[in-house]
Amino acid sequence: MSNVKQKVRAEEAEHPIAPYLRMDRIPHIWCPTCGIGTVVKCYATALEEAEVDLDKTAIISGIGCTGRVAGYMKLDAFHTTHGRAIPFGTGLKLGRPELNVTVFSGDGDLVGIGGNHFIHAARRNIDLLVILVNNFIYAMTGGQNAPTTPLVARSSTMPFGNYEAPFNIPNLAKCCGATYVARWTCLHIRRVTKAFREALGKKGFRVIEVITPCATLYSRLNKLGTGLDLMKFYHDEADICHGADTRDVEIDFQSRIVCGKFVDEEKPTFSERREEHYRNKLGDDFVGMPSEGGWLHE
């Protein structure tokens, strides 16, 4: 009896992260056992735990399955063009420096079509938190090969298996100058949340890769079973190795996934460098951006 009562109460209760979501847009479009929703939950929890000022937090997505995340978050939210979430976020951050800007998008969006922006934003150390959901495939369009598809894995455009070398995202991010680099799977809910929370409190170009199951396409094309089977696989094969050399964390087909925090360092951001440089060069002639309120004159 008591169980029934509890169930009724659970149905009536608001979901703990409902205040962070656009509940008028739920149900979402993601497939059953897709991992993106889990990553969203972790992000919302991290926002709450980090006590971030939500009125000053903007989220930007590109295109694709993960590209839909911005649309569900109750923040200033921008669903932009394919691959351009990082430069869009760069403009937003530089236009109003007091904003916390999160770019939340997928592997194809951020390191495929948006790869050039990814490496240059890392090089400049633009102050952005980048949450990169990696499902190894272009899922929204039907499972085509991605720049992250492991060697030999099948995709709908590599029906005989992938023969292109994939990106090692943590290594790419580190080599280009990212100040915080971590990788987890969406099985690691507490650790993903902690990484988000920690990264929200830091500055610079911060990249957190989260491996997620795509049961509808990646798993089906590769006969890997259900989303649950993939979660079991993460459980068995994820190897937590903080501080691992990022050169050693490449992902092979259905083999060990090295997780952990690989980079955590402080470096001046693009805006800090710029300001310091101009102060040195121009002295009192330098006029910085207004620290609050942006440039709109009433």
Place this chain on the structure above:
Amino acid sequence: MKTDPAGVLTGTHYFDGDWACGEGAMAAGCRFVAGYPITPSTEVVERISGRFPTMGGTFIQMEDELGSMAAVVGAAWTGTKCMTVTSGPGFSLMMENIGLGAMMETPCVVVNVQRGGPSTGLPTMTGQADIMQARWGSHGDYELISLSPQSPQEAFDLVIEAFNLSELYRVPVMFMMDECVGHMTEKVIIPPAEEIEIVQRKLSDKSPEEYLPYDFEGKEIPEIIRAGDGYRFHTTGLTHDKRGYPVMSAECQEFNVRHLVDKIRQNADDIVRYDEEQIDGADVVVIAYGITARVTRMAIDMAREKGVKVGFMRLIVVWPFPEKRIRELAGNVKGFVVPEINYGQVVLEVERCAAGKSTTVGVPHGGGGVHDPEVILEAIMGAAQ
């Protein structure tokens, strides 16, 4: 309202069109520029990058034009007046996010200092062959505004107008210079700040609970807000409803895209701008824009010396097109002559509006130089017969 004096370099200067355009942008209150170097436009951002640090502006040289345009659309949502600067090949890359700017109804200015095309074309030499691209270059239906200056002074004056129009109508405005104007050096008078009228978007005073990002009736421009003010709004490049939420239906497409088109088409009378000269009683009206307008003047003087009644219409705003005026003139004049540095773009619009009531003669030029006035004269003489 009057502009912020910090960006106004009041005085009499000897500037090329590129510098004048940069000064005009700063005088208009532009404080964010993202760009990628490309001839013959680079001097605009060179000028701005040297001056911005003294007025709180931010210039960022992006990794490409895709990123430049995306950064501009992003920064525009902070309330900042934003601009990017490019030429043909970069303009092609910007089309993706110009479309996003149109769809999200984002005020910003895109300067294209036109060179010869297609592809890499003639990097250092003039052209006007991107004028249709300014209108149709991004996929899908939308309407934008395009302006064409004929001199460095006008590059200064008109880019302020470009910002004003973008703020007023919430659209990316295309500032279509040509290499000749960009690299031509002339006297440029910059007035005191208190004489420069600017338009600034008015932020909605509705509460976050009441506010809807795309709430409008007919040709009305929806009220804008910006990121960081507590509205927690949503906007997207997908077809969207009043709330800015994606809705995949023909009805929502009609609501959304009809508005993008109508807000310019139905306000065209307020946006269209041209100069006219001796139109009354003219047998032939020459229609030109940008540098070609200046070359045309000589041909017109030559034709008048030969006793031909020639009127002149110079397009300042090219898009939206002055359809109404050309329809009025059609039938009253024998012919329209349209010289332009391309193989026939604006001439097609003139021909459409003339609707067979007057003959329409194009005077094409492939680019790399300007017309020989004799060639325009010949077309005028032919049309007068």
